[in-house]
């Protein structure tokens with residue numbers, strides 16, 4: 312066993328004093344002789360949570376290059392495909408997106424996340440906080456509803472737009488991440504132009520309505536170390552993302568599951584693709600035409616998995632509501648209440664799904 316001082320994450324004063332002190336999952340796994348998971352990492356599945364979806368289902372693939380090929384027919388067709396993917400899946404794989412494979416590898420493993428998670432515990436602990444408004448936040452998964460159950464995941468979250476913050480270690484990570492976040496922002500802005508059109512608007516509609524010039528972007532990296540009892544643990548529990556579009560990559564291990572037709576669909580992403588999902592604020596803006604889909608990450612006993620999610624959202628001071636042009640006085644009334652994006656983010660503090668708090672009951 313490593314000495315306890317090396318593995319403990321200090322609980323903050325507001326944490327329940329009866330809860331055992333927290334350790335990162337990485338430190339736990341690296342402590343000698345771990346053959347079973349501590350009981351507070353054991354996740355009780357709800358009965359239908361293990362249902363797997365139809366193995367013949369395939370997640371839609373969108374060819375990004377066709378959006379700007381100069382051929383209006385191709386653009387119209389791909390916008391139709393995006394519309395269908397957002398309505399039927401809320402997730403799609405994006406290929407030919409133009410972000411270099413070398414940059415994706417660098418940010419995931421070479422100069423980036425892998426090296427960050429390998430830093431000594433004290434250096435990561437500098438950023439440990441429960442305050443979601445700290446621009447750099449390191450932590451380990453905890454169920455904020457009960458604070459006595461932990462998830463098999465360590466993470467780092469950094470605010471990268473409108474102001475770029477980042478870590479100074481490992482060397483080179485900040486530069487690689489800055490370039491990566493910029494490229495992801497460009498991809499998401501282009502997709503949101505297509506999505507504006509798929510909703511029947513002119514291409515700059517979402518950019519203007521959501522003040523994307525000051526849009527809020529996060530860099531969220533997740534580490535899921537190998538787990539001795541993967542069937543009992545959960546990497547990240549079922550949730551939806553808050554922004555407009557999230558771009559996700561991972562190191563080829565697999566583990567993401569998404570809700571599709573009431574079952575869990577296991578995603579095997581194509582190499583070098585982005586997994587894109589429509590998040591809560593696209594559901595709100597589209598008045599429910601596009602759904603923000605529940606997803607989760609399961610763990611495995613063999614390999615360390617790293618994923619990077621880049622959520623791209625409205626600016627924090629934007630008041631978001633269903634687009635008025637999509638509503639009328641008869642059958643299409645608003646089914647979400649207006650709320651400032653920043654206030655919406657604060658809703659996550661009590662652990663309930665935020666969307667439920669702004670969705671109006673259907674008459």
Ligand SMILES: O=C(O)CCC(=O)C(=O)O
Nearest residue numbers: 531533566567608618620
């Ligand atoms: O690791 C994954 O595949 C999912 C991560 C995720 O959903 C998130 O960070 O919001």
Ligand SMILES: [Fe+2]
Nearest residue numbers: 551552606620
């Ligand atoms: Fe997510």
